[in-house]
Amino acid sequence: MRPDRTDVLIVGAGPAGSSTAIHLARQGRRVVMVDRAAFPRDKACSEYTSPETLRHLDALGVLGAIDAAPAQVLAGTTVTGSLGHALTGHFARAGGTPFRATGLAIPRMLLDATLVDAARRAGVEVVEEATVTGVHRNGADAMRITLRPRHGTPPHFDARVVVAADGLRSVVARRAGLHRQGWLRRMAFVAHVRGVTGMGREAELHVGSHGYIGLNPLGNGVTNVALVVPEHVASSARGRPDDFFFEHLAQVPGIAGRVPRHAFTRDVMVTGPFDAMSRRSVADGIMLVGDAADFFDPFTGEGICSALAGGEMAAGVLDAALANDGPIDAHRLARYPALRRRAFLGKWIVERMIGYTMLAPPLFDRAVGRLQRRGMADMLIGVTGNFVSPWRILNPVAMAKMIV
Ligand SMILES: Cc1cc2nc3c(=O)[nH]c(=O)nc-3n(C[C@H](O)[C@H](O)[C@H](O)COP(=O)(O)OP(=O)(O)OC[C@H]3O[C@@H](n4cnc5c(N)ncnc54)[C@H](O)[C@@H]3O)c2cc1C
Numbered sequence: 001m002r003p004d005r006t007d008v009l010i011v012g013a014g015p016a017g018s019s020t021a022i023h024l025a026r027q028g029r030r031v032v033m034v035d036r037a038a039f040p041r042d043k044a045c046s047e048y049t050s051p052e053t054l055r056h057l058d059a060l061g062v063l064g065a066i067d068a069a070p071a072q073v074l075a076g077t078t079v080t081g082s083l084g085h086a087l088t089g090h091f092a093r094a095g096g097t098p099f100r101a102t103g104l105a106i107p108r109m110l111l112d113a114t115l116v117d118a119a120r121r122a123g124v125e126v127v128e129e130a131t132v133t134g135v136h137r138n139g140a141d142a143m144r145i146t147l148r149p150r151h152g153t154p155p156h157f158d159a160r161v162v163v164a165a166d167g168l169r170s171v172v173a174r175r176a177g178l179h180r181q182g183w184l185r186r187m188a189f190v191a192h193v194r195g196v197t198g199m200g201r202e203a204e205l206h207v208g209s210h211g212y213i214g215l216n217p218l219g220n221g222v223t224n225v226a227l228v229v230p231e232h233v234a235s236s237a238r239g240r241p242d243d244f245f246f247e248h249l250a251q252v253p254g255i256a257g258r259v260p261r262h263a264f265t266r267d268v269m270v271t272g273p274f275d276a277m278s279r280r281s282v283a284d285g286i287m288l289v290g291d292a293a294d295f296f297d298p299f300t301g302e303g304i305c306s307a308l309a310g311g312e313m314a315a316g317v318l319d320a321a322l323a324n325d326g327p328i329d330a331h332r333l334a335r336y337p338a339l340r341r342r343a344f345l346g347k348w349i350v351e352r353m354i355g356y357t358m359l360a361p362p363l364f365d366r367a368v369g370r371l372q373r374r375g376m377a378d379m380l381i382g383v384t385g386n387f388v389s390p391w392r393i394l395n396p397v398a399m400a401k402m403i404v
Contacts, residue, residue, distance in 0.1 A: 006032045006125075007322055009145055009159035011132045011172050013039065015304050016290025017165030018115035019311025020318075022060050025122035027319045032157060033116075033124050034147070036131040040113035044190040044269040046214045046226045047105050048074065048203050048301040050385030051091050055099035056308035062114045069110055072219035074103040075201040076381050077301075080254045081365025082207050087372035087380070090202075094382025096389070103385065105203070105216045105224065111304070127153060135162055135175050135286065141327040143285040145172075161318060161328045163287050165311070168276055170292035176283050182275030184355065186211065186297060187234035189227045189245045192266035196223035197258045205299065207368075208252040209361055212299065215255070222265050225249070228298065231273045241268045274298075275355075281340055282333040289314045293340070296348070297355045300384040306344065309386075313339045346390030350383055367402055374401045 008024055010017045013035035021033045035041075049057075057063045076090035092101035120126050131148040138144035142158045164172035173179040196215060204215040211229035218224055227248050237244035245268050249255050275296045281288045290307035317336040321328050357364045371377050376398070382388030392398065 005142070005158040006030045007159065008032075008161050008163060008318060009034065009143070009157050010163040010165055011145065012165035012167055012290070012292070013037075013116050013119070013126060013128075014043070014112055014165060014167060014290060014307065015115060016292070016307035016311050017163070018112070018119045019056070019060060019308045020163050020165060020289055020314045021119045021124040022115075022122045023312050023315030024318060025119065025124045027315065029319060029322060031124045032127060032159070033119060034127045034130045034132060034145070034157070036129065038128045039116045040109045042266070042269065043108040043112065044188055044271040045108050046190065046203070046216050046298055046301055047107055047218065047224050048103065048214075048216050049106055049304055050103045050302060050387065051098040051100045052386040053302070053305040053308065054104060056305065056312070058099070059312070060115065060118060060308070062118050065114050066104065066106055066111065070219050071107070071110070072105040072217050073201065074105055074203055074217075076378075077203045077205060079205045079368055080207065081368040082209055082361035083365040084253065085365045085369030085372070087368050087377035088202060089377040089379070089381025091381060091385060093378040094385070094388050095379060096382050096387040098382070098385075098387045105218050107218060132166065132171055135172050137285060141325075160322060161285050161287065163289060163314060163318070164292040165289045166292055168271070168274055168291045168295050170288065172286065173278055173288055173292050176286050178278045178280055178283060178286070178288060180277050180279050181273075182277060182296070184275045184297065185231040185273040186228050186275070187231050187270065187272035188298065189234075189237070189241060189268050189270055191225050191245065191264055191268045192218065192222050193225050193259055194222050194263040194265050195260045196225065199223055203301070204254070206252050206254040207358055207361055207364055208248075210248065210251075212358065213249060213252055213255050214298070214301075225259055226298070234272070237270070241270055280330075281337045282330045284329045285327065287314055287318065287333055287336060294344075294348070296351050299354055299358070300351050302347075302384060302386055305386050309343060310340065313343065346394055347383070347386065349394055350390045370402055376401065
């Protein structure tokens, strides 16, 4: 096989790309994974992982390394509405069959680099600092990706199939006409701050009148602070993200006065707009995983889990598709969207219910109060954490308890 030709070419070495790559390499497939960044690289993220995410990390063989590094144990989450109602849910009391009684706050610098190292050890060829600019068919049974020229990297790679794991603004999904921008259009501002007061063993989410704020304890006195606002509100941050960040923190009652101003251990990173989804998660010679396939909102904090799980599904379907010669058309990949629907549909509905209810903060506040009073907070954290079935909430009895 030529050095610039492989079975599977994965664009993006985040959790979705690495998960797909490791599972495929274990099945003996020849995999090249390309990323525009050099690892370790950072990513705007609240860095919250539920017990179910840890189950996937264990299956990928990296949980030992994560546990040995400085990562903060999380007991669950507290959600506070705009009028002060709050709920606290703990993983250990949520029911279902959690992998562990706790989650972890894992810095993305550590998590993503650990996964990339594991991919290399599994036999994946990882090409860093190579930006993919396009994808097209090259002959009857090959796909070609083009790269921004850089010393030592070929200008293109050919593969039987291309996996788009290049995140929220996926170039591959756009070039293939699969990308669709949702209408919610939120922006996020994320920093690491030392000395945030009042942090316990839970992550915190505070909903305000213009979006929400997440606090996630990273250990050693450092907290991940994430502000999420509609894009039209974020437009006034241009050229002054730090000032904008603190002005908005000061407006939310549960946050005001808790986040010291001159104590960044990592500057504000800005990302968005989201939500974005794909029209389809497969096309001829192309498969979408992770945020490239679907990303709604970080509130429920489980994009990493979906990315890891999606990678495992993608690898299983690809392995079967690669077993026979000939072009890998969308028909051969059709089991993948079906698997995604079965695994994610209920969670997608819950995420969207939460995301849209937040557009009416008083209504959201009332629902938070009801969930706490009716003893449903732990279950909700289990559902958003992917280890309690979403259909425990998506049924008439549970819905009535939340609304009436
Ligand atoms: C503000 C915010 C907070 C979040 N908080 C959480 C949380 O607490 N917990 C959680 O589970 N999820 C959270 N998420 C979601 C989570 O970050 C994503 O779902 C997850 O990173 C998806 O992984 P991925 O591999 O699909 O994409 P990414 O992690 O974005 O990785 C994509 C990779 O593709 C590379 N790439 C992009 N374009 C190109 C190109 N043209 N050529 C080559 N390489 C390219 C990038 O460099 C990157 O390494 C949050 C998201 C946001 C925005």
